[in-house]
Amino acid sequence: MTYYNNDYISEIKDTIERVVIHSSTSRSKNLIIRLDFTYPEGINYPDDNNAFTKFLNSFIKNCTRKGLTPYYVWVREQSMNSIAGKHHFHLVLFLDGNIIQNPHKIYQKATELWGMTVGHSAAGLVHLCSHHLETQYINTAIQIRRNSPDFEQTLNEANKWIQYLSKSYSKEGYPHKVKRYGASQVPAIQQNAALTGPTITTGMCF
Structure with a gap:
């Protein structure tokens, strides 16, 4: 059952929180990246998730082959006022930060795939989003270090940034039987591990 709480959808919020906590506590370093995907202008695509699902399967396999142990959360958005087929997707990746510290090669591979x-040049169709966390040396990825003194603070700030995906706005008007979000399967959260939030914040993407 879906519950709406003011600005966000609780089932998506809870899913994000589970993935954030599991990916950040199951390894010593966790690199978090957000990518947004749109379709080319002037081309009509089916109003389903088939293209994105095909892309995601290939992309996650590529990350897995590189040993990055990927976790992910994605959402589809399309407001009721949108033209049919003009939906877009937000994807947050959680990768092994012991192996990768910079998001740009991942961004390049995502754009290629x-x-x-x-079936079209993806220039301008994939966006690497930035954040405003002052503790991070690069503003297009978040590095969470489990043994760092600011681990809990960074974990909570990252969760708040990612919770933009749980906003209720632009998640209406879905075609029948089309999913509006998906995520890696991870264990349930222990009661004492809940995070603060959400604070809906856009970062530098749409």
């Missing part, structure tokens, strides 16, 4: 999926 999205272009192959939609």
Whole structure:
């Protein structure tokens, strides 16, 4: 059952929180990246998730082959006022920060695979989003270190940033039987591990 709480959807919020906690406590370093995906202008695509699902399967396999142990959360958005087929997707990746510290090669691979999926140049169709966490040396990824003194603070700030995906706005008007979000399967949260939030914040993407 879906519950709406003011600005966010609780089932998506809870899913995000589970993935944030599990990915950040199951390894010593966790690199978090957010990517947004749109379709080329002037081309009509089916109003389903098939293209994105095909892309995601290929992308996650690629990350797995590189030993990055990926976890993910994605949402589909399309407001009731949107033209049919103009939906878009937000994807947050959680990767092994012991192996990767910079998001740009991942961004390049995502752009390449999205272009192959939609059969069109993906230049300008994949956006690497930035954040405003002052503790991070790079503003297009969040590095969470489990043994760092600011671990809990960074974990909570990251959760608040990612919770933009749980906002209720633009998640209406879905075609029948089309999913609006998905995520890696992770264990349930222990009662004492809940995070603060959400605070809906956009960062630098849409």
